[in-house]
Amino acid sequence: MARDPLVGTTLAGYSLLDRIGEGGTAVVYRAEHPEHGAVAVKVLKDKLRQDTTAVTRFLREAQFGGRVVHPKVVRTIEAGQSPEGLHFLAIEWAPGEILEGYAKRNAPLKPDEVAAIILQIADAVYAAHATGVVHRDLKPENLMYDPGSRNVKLLDFGIAMATDSAPNERLTRAGFFVGTLMYVAPEALSGEVVTAAADQYSLGTIAYLLLTGVLPYTAKTPRDMFTQLLTQPPIALNKAVHGIAYPSSVETAVMKALAKAPADRFPDVLAFAKALEVALQDVGKPGSDDGGLFSKMKGFFGLKS
Structure with a gap:
């Protein structure tokens, strides 16, 4: 399997350490942040960057995830777009x-x-x-x-x-x-x-x-x-x-x-x-x-x- 080019890079202050999962629309990384510590970072797949529906759903996850604050809901830390145009979502790291x-x-x-x-x-x-x-x-x-x-x-x-x-x-x-x-x-x-x-x-x-x-x-x-x-x-x-x-x-x-x-x-x-x-x-x-x-x-x- 080809090495993920984002592993080892820093995205909006998040050091992407390992690729830990992939879904239909996004790739998930284990990451570290100077302030937030261990987190998971979801990055919208590059091929979907111009897909309005995919981007809307990605942003919706941040919107509703941030709206629901509960110990049993993974906490949304922030969502954004890198200077390179990558949409990302940083969420609480959940063990297990x-x-x-x-x-x-x-x-x-x-x-x-x-x-x-x-x-x-x-x-x-x-x-x-x-x-x-x-x-x-x-x-x-x-x-x-x-x-x-x-x-x-x-x-x-x-x-x-x-x-x-x-x-x-x-x-x-x-x-x-x-x-x-x-x-x-x-x-x-x-x-x-x-x-x-x-x-x-x-x-x-x-x-x-x-x-x-x-x-x-x-x-x-x-x-x-x-x-x-x-x-x-x-x-x-x-x-x-x-x-x-x-x-x-x-x-x-x-x-x-x-x-x-x-x-x-x-x-x-x-x-x-x-x-x-x-x-x-x-x-x-x-x-x-x-x-x-x-x-x-x-x-x-x-x-x-």
């Missing part, structure tokens, strides 16, 4: 790894770990909603997770939306959407106004993944996924993986968050997270209605009797 990779290696996770993760994400998202921001791209790839401390940080407000935007700015045309198809709420695909309830649906999908290791739909192609999201119910949690069963209260909480109609979900993301946290406390208890299946999995999860 992307939750997506951790989940792929380890899901299904222990019930108490799932509860801790979901509650922290809900706290962060609720804080965004309280400031009038809907994230719209809530997924494991946009979450930093430190397994040692079980600390979670929310990333990437690049396609976030202000709830006080004009109605025509908040609508998605049928057949067009922003977000990630596997985690997007059905209403985002059908031209409805996207509200905070859409983030709850995405959080429900994350919980489903962490509890089972799979997603609530079986589609193999984007076209099939699109159709299933709009026309079919998600697979019930306790039918997702043979041999994994949770108390009905756990399944009820997750499936309520995944309700097709936003009005049928919990009042807000925190209500969902707290209901799930309470329900997960029943896992493995004598008399729980998991049919004993979860008890048989205690060795797998490393749980004590």
